[in-house]
Amino acid sequence: MLRFILRRLLQMVLAFFGTTLIVYALMFAGQGDPIQALAGERPVTAAQRAYLTEKYHLDATGVGGFFYRYFDYLKNLLQGDLGQSLTGRQIGDILAAAWPVTVKLALIAMAVTIVIGVTAGVIAGIRRGSIFDNATLVLTLLVLGIPTIVLAPLAQYLLGVKWQLFPPTAGANPDLYALLLPGIVLGSLSLATALRLTRTSVAENLRADYVRTARSKGLVKRRIVGVHVLRNSLIPVITFLGVEMGNLMSGAIITEGVFNIPGIGFNLFRGIRTEDGPLVVGIVSVLVVVYLVSNLVVDVLYAVLDPRIRYE
Amino acid sequence: MSDFETVAATENQAARRGPSGEPGAPNQVGVPRKPRSLAGDAWRDLRRKPIFWISLFLVVLVAAMAVVPALFTANDPRDCVLSRQHAGPSGGAIFGYDFQGCDTYSRAVYGARASLLVGALSALFTGLIAVVVGMLAGYFGRWVDAVLSRVIDIVLGIPLLLAAIVLLKRVSASSDNVRLFAVIFVLAALGWTTAARVIRSSVITAKEQDYVAAARMLGAGNGRIMWRHILPNALAPAIVVLTIALGSFISAEATLSFLGIGLKSPTISWGIDIDAGRVHMRESATPLVVPSTFLALTVLAFIMLGDAIRDAFDPKLR
Amino acid sequence: MSHSAVKPTPASPTPEGGHLLEVRDLHVEFRTGEGVARVINGVSYHLDAGETLAVLGESGSGKSVTAQAIMGILDTPPANVRSGQILYRGRDLLGQSEEQRRQVRGKEIAMIFQDALSALNPVFPVGWQIGETLRHREGMSRGDARARTVELMDLVRIPAAASRLGDYPHQFSGGMRQRVMIAMALALNPKVLIADEPTTALDVTVQAQIMDLLADLRRDLDMAMILITHDLGVVAGVADRIAVMYAGRIVEHADVHSLYRAPAHPYTKGLLESIPRLDVRGQALSTIRGLPPNLMRIPSGCPFHPRCPYVQQVCVDVVPHDLVLGDGRTSACHFAQEVCDDSAR
Numbered sequence: 001m002l003r004f005i006l007r008r009l010l011q012m013v014l015a016f017f018g019t020t021l022i023v024y025a026l027m028f029a030g031q032g033d034p035i036q037a038l039a040g041e042r043p044v045t046a047a048q049r050a051y052l053t054e055k056y057h058l059d060a061t062g063v064g065g066f067f068y069r070y071f072d073y074l075k076n077l078l079q080g081d082l083g084q085s086l087t088g089r090q091i092g093d094i095l096a097a098a099w100p101v102t103v104k105l106a107l108i109a110m111a112v113t114i115v116i117g118v119t120a121g122v123i124a125g126i127r128r129g130s131i132f133d134n135a136t137l138v139l140t141l142l143v144l145g146i147p148t149i150v151l152a153p154l155a156q157y158l159l160g161v162k163w164q165l166f167p168p169t170a171g172a173n174p175d176l177y178a179l180l181l182p183g184i185v186l187g188s189l190s191l192a193t194a195l196r197l198t199r200t201s202v203a204e205n206l207r208a209d210y211v212r213t214a215r216s217k218g219l220v221k222r223r224i225v226g227v228h229v230l231r232n233s234l235i236p237v238i239t240f241l242g243v244e245m246g247n248l249m250s251g252a253i254i255t256e257g258v259f260n261i262p263g264i265g266f267n268l269f270r271g272i273r274t275e276d277g278p279l280v281v282g283i284v285s286v287l288v289v290v291y292l293v294s295n296l297v298v299d300v301l302y303a304v305l306d307p308r309i310r311y312e
Numbered sequence: 313m314s315d316f317e318t319v320a321a322t323e324n325q326a327a328r329r330g331p332s333g334e335p336g337a338p339n340q341v342g343v344p345r346k347p348r349s350l351a352g353d354a355w356r357d358l359r360r361k362p363i364f365w366i367s368l369f370l371v372v373l374v375a376a377m378a379v380v381p382a383l384f385t386a387n388d389p390r391d392c393v394l395s396r397q398h399a400g401p402s403g404g405a406i407f408g409y410d411f412q413g414c415d416t417y418s419r420a421v422y423g424a425r426a427s428l429l430v431g432a433l434s435a436l437f438t439g440l441i442a443v444v445v446g447m448l449a450g451y452f453g454r455w456v457d458a459v460l461s462r463v464i465d466i467v468l469g470i471p472l473l474l475a476a477i478v479l480l481k482r483v484s485a486s487s488d489n490v491r492l493f494a495v496i497f498v499l500a501a502l503g504w505t506t507a508a509r510v511i512r513s514s515v516i517t518a519k520e521q522d523y524v525a526a527a528r529m530l531g532a533g534n535g536r537i538m539w540r541h542i543l544p545n546a547l548a549p550a551i552v553v554l555t556i557a558l559g560s561f562i563s564a565e566a567t568l569s570f571l572g573i574g575l576k577s578p579t580i581s582w583g584i585d586i587d588a589g590r591v592h593m594r595e596s597a598t599p600l601v602v603p604s605t606f607l608a609l610t611v612l613a614f615i616m617l618g619d620a621i622r623d624a625f626d627p628k629l630r
Numbered sequence: 631m632s633h634s635a636v637k638p639t640p641a642s643p644t645p646e647g648g649h650l651l652e653v654r655d656l657h658v659e660f661r662t663g664e665g666v667a668r669v670i671n672g673v674s675y676h677l678d679a680g681e682t683l684a685v686l687g688e689s690g691s692g693k694s695v696t697a698q699a700i701m702g703i704l705d706t707p708p709a710n711v712r713s714g715q716i717l718y719r720g721r722d723l724l725g726q727s728e729e730q731r732r733q734v735r736g737k738e739i740a741m742i743f744q745d746a747l748s749a750l751n752p753v754f755p756v757g758w759q760i761g762e763t764l765r766h767r768e769g770m771s772r773g774d775a776r777a778r779t780v781e782l783m784d785l786v787r788i789p790a791a792a793s794r795l796g797d798y799p800h801q802f803s804g805g806m807r808q809r810v811m812i813a814m815a816l817a818l819n820p821k822v823l824i825a826d827e828p829t830t831a832l833d834v835t836v837q838a839q840i841m842d843l844l845a846d847l848r849r850d851l852d853m854a855m856i857l858i859t860h861d862l863g864v865v866a867g868v869a870d871r872i873a874v875m876y877a878g879r880i881v882e883h884a885d886v887h888s889l890y891r892a893p894a895h896p897y898t899k900g901l902l903e904s905i906p907r908l909d910v911r912g913q914a915l916s917t918i919r920g921l922p923p924n925l926m927r928i929p930s931g932c933p934f935h936p937r938c939p940y941v942q943q944v945c946v947d948v949v950p951h952d953l954v955l956g957d958g959r960t961s962a963c964h965f966a967q968e969v970c971d972d973s974a975r
Contacts, residue, residue, distance in 0.1 A: 015466065023478050141619060145612035147563040149570045149583060150604040153590040157597055209748035215703045217763045217814065218735035231753050253473060254567065258590065272477060273572055280481065284474050291471050307798040308752055 004303055012296045019288050020077070023281070024070050048086065052278070077289075082282035085271070091282035094267055101174065102263030105256070106248040108176075108183025109190060110241065117191035118237060121198025125233070126225065128203045136199070140192035152185050152258040169260040182259040186252055190244045197240055201233035208232070235305045242301050246294025249287075354624035364620040370613035374606075377424035387418040389580055398596040410585070410599035411592045420606045423582040426575055427610060430496055431562040435554045437500035438507055438561075442550060443543070445504070446511025450546075451519060451538055457512075468505045472564065475502055480573040488579050495574050499561050507553045514546040521545075552622045559614030566607050582607040649676040649717070650854055651700070651739070651822055656714030658695055658878075660925075661707060667925040669695050671878040672714075677822065682848060682855045684865040684886075686901070687875035688922050693858045696875075697824045700856075701741050702731040718822075736763060740820035744827040746807035750799040756810045757783075757795025763817040782813040786843060805836035809843070816847065823848065824856045829864060841868055862905055866890065874898050877923045877933035883952075884959040894961035894970035896938045902973075932964065940965050 044052075076083065082091035124133040143151075159181055160168025166181040205211070206229055214224045249264070256262075257269035264283060271279035358364045377384055387404045396413035405415040449460040476498045483494040518524060519542060527541050568574030569583030577584060582603040589600030658670035670692045677683050687693045698704045700716055702723065716723040718738060723731060743749040751759060760782060761775035770778065776795065783791035786809040799807055808828060815823060825844060829837035845868050848855045857869055865872060865886070872889050874882040874897065882895035893899040900918035920937035923929055929936055935945040944964050952960040955970060963969060 018466070019470070141616060142612065145559065145615040146608045147566060147611055149563075149567050149586055150608045153586060153593065153600055154604055156590075157593045157600060161594060162597075209743065209745065210751040212698075212703055213743060213749045213811075213814075214751070216701050216735055216741045218732050218737060218767055218818075219762070220732065220766075223766065228751050228754075232751070235753070247471070253571070257571075268477075269571065272481075275484070277481070280477065284478055287471070287474055291474075306753065308800050 005300055008296055008299050012292050016289065016292055017074075019292070020074060020285060021070060023284060023288065024073055025066075051084065077285050082286070083278055085279035085282070086274075086276045087279075091279055094279070095264065095283065095286060098262060098264045098267050101179075101261060102249055102252060102256070102265065104176075105179050105183055105186060105252060105261060105263055106245060108179055109187030109248050110245060112184050112187035113190040113194050113241065113244070117194035118198050118234075121195040121237070122202050122230070122233075124195070125199040125202025126206065128199075133199070136195060140195050143188050143192040148185070148189065148254045149258075151188065152182075152255050155181060155185050156258055170262075171260065172262060174261055179261065182255050182261055185259075186248060186255045190241075190248065194237060194240060194244070198233065198237050201236050202229060205229045205233040235302070238305060239298055239302045242294065242298035246291050246298075249290055249294075354621075357624040358620060361620055361624075363616050367613040367617040367620065370609055371617060374424050374428060374610050374613070377421050378428040379425075381421045381425065384421045385415070385418040387415040389414060389419040389422040390578065391415070398592075398599075407598050407602050408596070411588060411595075416599050416602050419580055419585055420582070420602045422580045423585060423603060423606065424610070426492070426579055426581045427562045427565060427607070430492070430499070430565040430575075431558045431614075433496045434499040434503065434561040434565075435558040437496065438504040438557060439550065439554050441500065441504040442507035442511055442554075443546075446508040446546070446550075447515055447538055447543065449508070450512040450515025451534070451542065453516075460508075461512075464505045464508055467502060470502060472502050473567070476564075476568055477571075477573055480568065484573065488576070491575060492579070495565055495568060498568075499564055503557060503561065503564075507550050507557065510553050511546045511550045514549050515542055518542045518545040548625070549622075552618050552625070554618075555621065556615050556618035559611045559618070562607070562614070563611045648678075650679045650719065651856075652676040652715075652717040653696060653700065654715040654717065656696060656699060656716065657712040658692070658699055658704070659710050659712055661710060665926045668928060669709075669878050669925055670699070671928070673875070673878065673880055675873045675880060675883065677854050677856060679821070679854050680852055681870045682845075682857055682868055684857045684859060684869035684872045685875060686859060686862065686865060686872055688860055690922050690925065691875040692878040693875050694826050697741065697826055697856065697858055700824065701735060701739060702728075703735075703741075736767060736815070736820065737818040738820055739822040739824065740815035740818070741824040741826060742808070742811045742815045742828055745831045746804070746811045747799060747831075749811060750807065752799055755796045755798055756802070757797075760810065760814045760817060763814060767818055778817070779813075782816060783810070785816065785847070786810075786813045788813070803836075804832050805840060808832065808836075808840055812840075812843065812847070816851065819851070820853060822854050822856065824858070826858045827860070828857075830859070830861070837864065844868070862901060874901070877928055878925065879933065879962060880952075880960075881934065881963070882959075882961045884961075885957065888957055888959055892970050892974035894955055894959060894966045894973070895934075895963045896940050896965075896969055897934050899969060899973055900937075932962070940969060 080092055082095070085091050085094065120136055124130075124136045127133055156168050159165045167178045170178040170182065206225075208229075210232075211224060211229060214228045219228075252261075252263060252265035253269050254265070256265035260266070264287070268280065268283045268287075270276070271283060385404055392412045392414035394413045396409040397411055399409045399413070401408045405417055407416040407420075410416050410419070445460055445464070449457040449464075479498045479501075480491075480494055483491055486494070524537060524541050527537050532541070565574055566581065566583030566586065569576070569581040570587045571583075572587070574583060575581040585603040586600060586607065589597075589603065593600050652674075653676070654674050656670050656673045657668075660667040660669055673692065673696050675683065675685070685693045685696070695704065695709070699709075699711055700723070704711070711724060714724070718734065723734065726734075750756065754762075757776065757779050760779045761770075761772070764770045764775040764778055765772065768775075779795060780792045783794070788794060788806060788809050794802075799810070802810065808831075812828075823844075828844065829840050832840060841864060844855065844857075847853070857865065859865060869886050871883070871885050873880050874889075874895065876897050882889065882893065882898045884894070889898065890902070893902055897918070904917050918937055923933055923936075929946075931947050932938070932945045932950050935941045938945065940963075942964070948964070950962045950964045952962050953966045954960050955966060961970070
């Protein structure tokens with residue numbers, strides 16, 4: 001178990017260097033004027049230029065210079081120093097303020113996914129071929145097929161503006177109620193995927209040989225399904241939910257942008273819109289780390305849940 | 313009797329649509345030649361499904377819009393007059409006008425072109441990468457497979473939206489065509505993994521078949537075996553995956569354009585129009601609803617089409 | 631027709647309540663998308679306390695389905711028990727409620743399966759799986775269940791049982807896994823043990839160990855056993871009587887010695903002749919020609935007739951009854967006596 005975690009940890013460190021190197025190289029390498037590239041089409045003031053040159057060691061040149069600057073960027077990233085955005089605010093401060101909101105939103109989405117998605121998936125898996133099963137299959141296909149950029153604005157318009165069931169936008173300090181609709185929108189995709197995954201997994205496990213054994217032991221049906229089948233079929237589901245938690249935290253760009261929720265995704269959304277290069281690089285770097293760590297956690301979780309992996 | 317004629321007709325049509333001989337071109341549309349009865353069963357199953365016909369109809373309709381938009385609307389989508397801002401339906405503008413005073417319906421029709429172009433080309437390139445990687449990994453196995461499978465794992469681990477943001481940021485100031493191809497490049501570069509895995513596993517299965525061993529004994533080289541004997545079998549499941557992928561590529565293009573890092577005005581894209589419509593939804597919702605509906609139906613059509621074909625071919629979990 | 635030179639009498643029905651377990655005229659079919667497969671077509675056999683009955687047949691002959699019908703663990707649908715009786719201690723299990731049948735499972739009749747790796751739940755330790763039966767059927771405490779689990783694992787000769795309670799099925803060898811299955815089946819002291827191809831998935835040396843273990847346990851615990859197998863070699867040392875199944879019917883039923891000495895059904899004869907014998911030199915091994923029947927289109931008359939060397943017109947037209955040949959032997963063949971005489975020669 002420990003060896004497994006260590007091995008995965010090593011892989012993660014390698015992936016971390018690889019990904020950050022790619023991010024960094026793409027952002028800075030081979031640009032005629034890296035500062036202008038950062039700022040996009042915005043004019044750059046002399047003060048900003050001086051700050052960025054110093055910050056990213058843009059005066060060092062060549063391949064050596066590139067790696068020098070890359071490790072400098074890494075060092076800063078690991079120390080939590082993400083530098084300043086073009087608006088002059090510390091990116092670290094922006095993120096610190098945004099995290100709680102994003103986590104809250106992701107938790108709502110996750111709750112929706114688990115309560116509705118997994119439960120309905122279990123029922124659909126047990127009653128495969130029933131009306132309920134077929135209805136959920138069609139509904140989830142619809143949800144999976146409708147892009148978030150359609151779902152979020154339409155939900156905002158219909159439920160927020162037209163019927164006024166929910167606040168259409170969240171504002172600076174959103175309460176739980178204001179986050180509910182965006183949370184559901186954000187979670188809908190995970191919900192549909194989780195539902196289908198659970199259904200397939202439960203249906204497959206119900207046909208497994210060990211179910212026949214459990215029946216021949218004379219166990220009650222509730223126990224066979226609730227303990228034997230569920231324990232097995234939830235392994236892939238929980239793994240998926242783990243990956244999805246990482247996605248939800250980094251993938252809320254559209255939802256947070258549309259509903260004006262001041263989380264990480266919203267700041268990234270705004271950074272892209274305002275061509276704020278340093279802000280985008282900073283946030284993307286942090287999100288990549290979040291993503292890698294959540295993948296690691298998921299792998300460890302998988303090993304904990306499935307004894308066959310644990311002892312390999 | 314008539315069943316087989318219909319199948320054959322569909323195959324011929326499909327073959328004519330794609331560039332001939334191009335691997336990865338959609339010239340088989342999920343009807344593999346080898347297991348005749350399986351294909352026959354699948355077709356019989358498909359024919360009964362309304363979802364299959366509805367999605368096929370939508371796909372053809374959108375394709376027609378992309379090729380000849382003038383068939384569907386007489387209005388120029390770029391003919392925008394601010395005085396018509398949010399004006400109601402008039403003339404050919406059946407859904408009225410948007411914030412800029414452009415014909416909402418006409419813009420939605422013309423938006424199909426960018427979406428389909430990006431979707432189809434991304435799927436094509438995805439297919440090419442997937443065929444090469446999947447074929448090499450599946451056919452040669454051993455260390456080739458080990459290396460390529462790790463590469464697939466790594467690419468699969470890259471969050472698409474974040475990577476796209478970083479990559480596309482570099483071309484934000486470039487011309488429309490460069491941006492278009494940058495979007496296609498990004499989607500293909502990150503989206504080929506699923507198809508490659510599917511091809512890899514069908515290649516591994518096909519490799520073990522007797523007719524492949526027979527071909528080898530008759531002295532066929534690796535290249536010939538891969539091209540003539542294995543590829544045709546591996547293609548059918550891959551095309552199903554690519555059909556679904558095409559839908560998600562269209563969705564991804566719209567999302568990137570919505571964010572402002574994909575296509576940009578004056579290119580007409582549903583993503584751009586949805587974003588514009590969203591900002592002014594309180595004044596008028598139609599400029600939001602119309603492109604949203606077009607986008608959602610298109611994406612759904614491709615996903616449902618792929619799903620229906622896959623269900624027909626894989627009756628395991630029915 | 632001249633086949634009635636000898637006059638075998640039709641089998642008389644077994645007297646009521648005489649047997650521990652009795653299957654009477656069982657019919658089971660499977661409804662699938664392609665049609666109805668008639669898997670069991672009038673199977674009858676019985677088991678007395680303390681004896682071992684071997685049920686022999688190819689895959690698809692319906693031997694496992696009969697066992698699953700006895701256990702009440704057939705998946706319905708697609709399976710459908712159309713008619714028949716399964717009497718346990720004189721009571722018809724098929725007429726009982728699911729709850730009553732559940733009480734019988736494990737406690738009265740227990741079953742072990744062919745592939746222990748898939749039959750055991752992969753995510754629970756074996757100790758937990760054996761103990762689960764004790765805790766949930768007997769209401770034992772965790773501690774008591776644990777102690778009894780160790781006893782059971784000792785009983786099936788798993789070395790260092792106490793230290794292996796926490797291990798998972800995949801950590802055991804094939805033979806040890808099958809022992810775990812057996813321990814699990816014995817947990818509630820069943821009166822009948824159904825072993826469904828218990829050694830098929832194992833190495834030959836391990837097969838012998840498991841068969842010896844089963845024979846010893848049956849004797850020591852005074853159980854009755856139904857041993858389902860396709861392997862005539864496995865049966866010889868263990869079984870008292872043999873029922874041979876073909877196409878969902880019992881085609882021959884005899885005590886072991888009579889059957890080995892002189893099979894009275896062409897199918898059994900074919901099976902025996904296809905086993906290599908150590909005591910006969912240079913013999914040509916024969917095989918049964920043709921393929922097992924498609925259960926959706928069972929041949930008319932005697933279902934074995936397309937493959938039978940004794941086939942006559944009557945075999946195509948008339949379904950043979952069980953004919954009694956003496957010593958309680960029966961054979962469902964129009965020419966049972968001829969076949970028997972042939973074999974004895």
